[in-house]
Amino acid sequence: MDSLSRVKRKEGYLVKKGHVRHNWKTRWFVLYDERLSYYKKKGDKEPVGYVLLQGCFLVSPCTEYTKKESVFRLTSKEGIEYLIQAVNNEERDIWSSAIAECIRKLEARDRKLKATADSKRLSQVHKRESYKESISKIRDIIDAMQDPNAGVPLDNHYCKPENRTHKLCFTGIQIVDWLLKWSFIEDRDEGVGLCNILLEEADILDIIDAMQDPNAGVPLDNHYCKPENRTHKLCFTGIQIVDWLLKWSFIEDRDEGVGLCNILLEEAHIQPVGMTSKNSFRRNRKDSRQMFIDETDALYRFSALRFSSTQDVLDFDSSDESSDSDEEPVKIPGGVIKGTIVKQGFLEKKGHLRHNWKTRKFILCRDPPTLYYCKPSKGDLPVGQLKLEKCEVKSVKKDDDCVTDPGLDPQQTQKYAMMLRTRKGVKYILRAGSEMDQLEWIESLQSVCDEPNND
Numbered sequence: 467m468d469s470l471s472r473v474k475r476k477e478g479y480l481v482k483k484g485h486v487r488h489n490w491k492t493r494w495f496v497l498y499d500e501r502l503s504y505y506k507k508k509g510d511k512e513p514v515g516y517v518l519l520q521g522c523f524l525v526s527p528c529t530e531y532t533k534k535e536s537v538f539r540l541t542s543k544e545g546i547e548y549l550i551q552a553v554n555n556e557e558r559d560i561w562s563s564a565i566a567e568c569i570r571k572l573e574a575r576d577r578k579l580k581a582t583a584d585s586k587r588l589s590q591v592h593k594r595e596s597y598k599e600s601i602s603k604i605r606d607i608i609d610a611m612q613d614p615n616a617g618v619p620l621d622n623h624y625c626k627p628e629n630r631t632h633k634l635c636f637t638g639i640q641i642v643d644w645l646l647k648w649s650f651i652e653d654r655d656e657g658v659g660l661c662n663i664l665l666e667e668a669d670i671l672d673i674i675d676a677m678q679d680p681n682a683g684v685p686l687d688n689h690y691c692k693p694e695n696r697t698h699k700l701c702f703t704g705i706q707i708v709d710w711l712l713k714w715s716f717i718e719d720r721d722e723g724v725g726l727c728n729i730l731l732e733e734a735h736i737q738p739v740g741m742t743s744k745n746s747f748r749r750n751r752k753d754s755r756q757m758f759i760d761e762t763d764a765l766y767r768f769s770a771l772r773f774s775s776t777q778d779v780l781d782f783d784s785s786d787e788s789s790d791s792d793e794e795p796v797k798i799p800g801g802v803i804k805g806t807i808v809k810q811g812f813l814e815k816k817g818h819l820r821h822n823w824k825t826r827k828f829i830l831c832r833d834p835p836t837l838y839y840c841k842p843s844k845g846d847l848p849v850g851q852l853k854l855e856k857c858e859v860k861s862v863k864k865d866d867d868c869v870t871d872p873g874l875d876p877q878q879t880q881k882y883a884m885m886l887r888t889r890k891g892v893k894y895i896l897r898a899g900s901e902m903d904q905l906e907w908i909e910s911l912q913s914v915c916d917e918p919n920n921d
Contacts, residue, residue, distance in 0.1 A: 473499050476564045478557075478899050479812035479825055480504075481842045483549040490534075490551065492812070492825040492842040494899075497564055500572060502540070507823070508814070508899065517542055519565065520572045523737070524770045525700065526562035527555070534845065538562045551842075553811050553827055566770030573734030573769060607650055608664070611641075618644045673716060673726075674735050677707070678771060684710045689765050691740040698739045700771060704764035707736075720760060727758040731766075740765040802848060803838055805831030809910045811903070815839060816895040823897065835914045837886070856889040859911040861904065884908055 476497040481490050482504060493504040493514070500520065503513040521543030528539040531549060536558040540548045552558035611618045618641055620634045642657035651657040677684045684707055690697045708723035717723040730736045731747065738747045738757075743764040747757045758764075809830045814823045826839040829846065835854035840847055862883035882904040886894040898904035 475499065475568060476561065478561075478903075479508075479553070479842075480561065481551040483551075485546075490842070495550075495561075497561075497568065499568055502565060507825075517546075517548060519569050520576060521737075522565075522569050523767065524562060524566050524569060526558060526566075526771070540565065557811070562770070570734045570769050573737070574732070607645075607660075610648065610650075611644070616648075670729070670733070670735065673711075674730075674768070676714065676716075677710065678768065682714075686771075689740075691742075691763075691765065693741045698765055698767070701739050701765045701767040703762050704743070704758060704760045704766065705762050707766065708760050724756055724758050724760050727760075727766075728756050731757050734769050736766045737769050738765070739767050803829060803831065803846060805833045805836060807831055808914055809907070811907070812842065812899070813839075813907070814897040816897070828896075830910055830914060832914050832917060835917060837911070852886060852888065852894060854886075854911070854915045857911075857915045858885075858887040859908055859915055860885055861908060862895065884911075886911070 474496055476495075478495060479492055480495045482493050482495075483490050493506065494508040494510070495502060495504045496513075501516045501518050503516040505513050517540060523541040524538065525541075526538035528537045528549065531537050531539070534551050536552045536555050537549055538552070538558055538561070540550060542548070550561075552561055610616070618636050620636060622631050622633050623635055623637065624631045638661070641661060642651075642654055645651045645657045645660065646654070651660060676682075684702050686700050686702060688697050688699050689701055689703065704727070707727060708717075708720055711717045711723045711726065712720070717726060727736070731738070738744045740763075742761070743759060743766055746759050746764065758766075807829060811828060812825055813828050815826050816823055825842060826849075827842050827846075829838040829840070829848075830836075831838065835857075837852040837854055838848040839850050839852075841849055862885050882898040882901060884896050884898070884904060884907060886896065888894075896907070898907055
């Protein structure tokens with residue numbers, strides 16, 4: 467299934483709510499350019515399901531679902547909703563940002579391809595149009611700039627007027643030199659013009675962030691579309707967004723606002739919703755006319771709606787009506803997890819009896835040094851714990867006896883695995899999702915185990 471989209475953008479464990487039994491299952495998710503696939507376990511060749519990302523709508527966090535934390539919602543083009551839970555809010559934001567960028571790139575690419583097939587792009591009045599013959603080209607340049615091996619060199623640079631050092635940055639000369647080196651431009655003047663466009667791209671992202679501000683952003687509501695006889699959620703009208711841009715002085719008049727919103731549409735930061743805006747989008751795109759409509763019956767929504775983590779829960783009359791079966795987490799009694807949380811995340815744990823692998827959410831704490839593990843569907847309710855005082859932590863090697871356990875593939879056991887040996891000699895074998903994840907867990911575990919006991 468994934469042969470159509472082989473570039474991996476991110477992978478790891480997430481917990482997904484089922485569509486039939488409504489229970490929550492841990493799945494290994496892989497984000498490709500065009501789809502989000504999920505597997506029963508890591509290493510499986512065929513996914514148990516996938517979501518085609520083109521036309522999807524993402525909301526993070528999913529504020530209307532309050533039964534679990536760190537949940538985001540992905541709605542497919544066909545209207546199928548997927549509730550997905552990450553191990554914590556930080557991981558949720560990383561996943562949702564990565565998925566949102568894939569959605570936006572797909573939409574922008576699709577719109578450009580269709581526009582090219584319909585007719586040649588006519589010149590536009592807008593100041594950006596001299597460089598807009600290929601929106602995807604701008605994105606490709608940005609991706610190339612960030613290439614770890616051949617991208618723009620990053621360094622720490624001292625700014626004398628501020629008397630401070632800025633980290634991981636580059637000079638104006640460096641970026642133009644890089645563009646010339648890789649033949650993205652023909653001369654330095656063209657390079658300066660292209661860099662101005664890149665700066666404007668940053669301005670667009672700032673505007674999108676401001677639009678989604680929980681207190682002062684574009685007002686979101688449910689809007690009824692009479693021709694379709696249906697209600698669209700979490701959207702806004704054409705007039706509302708232009709009014710908002712005028713209110714906060716992003717534009718000087720409504721014509722400029724329509725031009726800016728047209729760019730947001732073409733670059734897929736916003737999507738048309740409902741018949742009026744969709745028909746205008748399809749019809750006017752062919753002739754390179756303004757696709758955005760500054761009217762009350764034209765509805766739009768953000769391609770990716772990312773709420774602030776401090777925003778109050780919004781009531782859009784879309785509360786979850788299903789019960790989450792007997793796997794719904796119960797209220798955690800106070801004091802079950804003790805100490806200061808150092809790290810948390812998903813790991814696989816090898817069973818002591820059946821020698822099978824189970825995915826668990828691990829929570830590493832200090833004071834006292836303890837590693838708790840929970841079923842992912844049970845929230846932070848531990849099913850077990852390891853006391854880490856005088857515990858040995860190391861990566862699993864080929865000659866370790868745990869590799870030769872019956873019924874286990876030695877190579878599979880060894881890959882990204884680590885062993886914890888308690889002071890009583892009991893061994894626990896854990897497996898991370900990547901080499902970096904393994905190294906981070908070993909470092910964190912060793913730092914906690916090495917701390918002096920204050921008791």
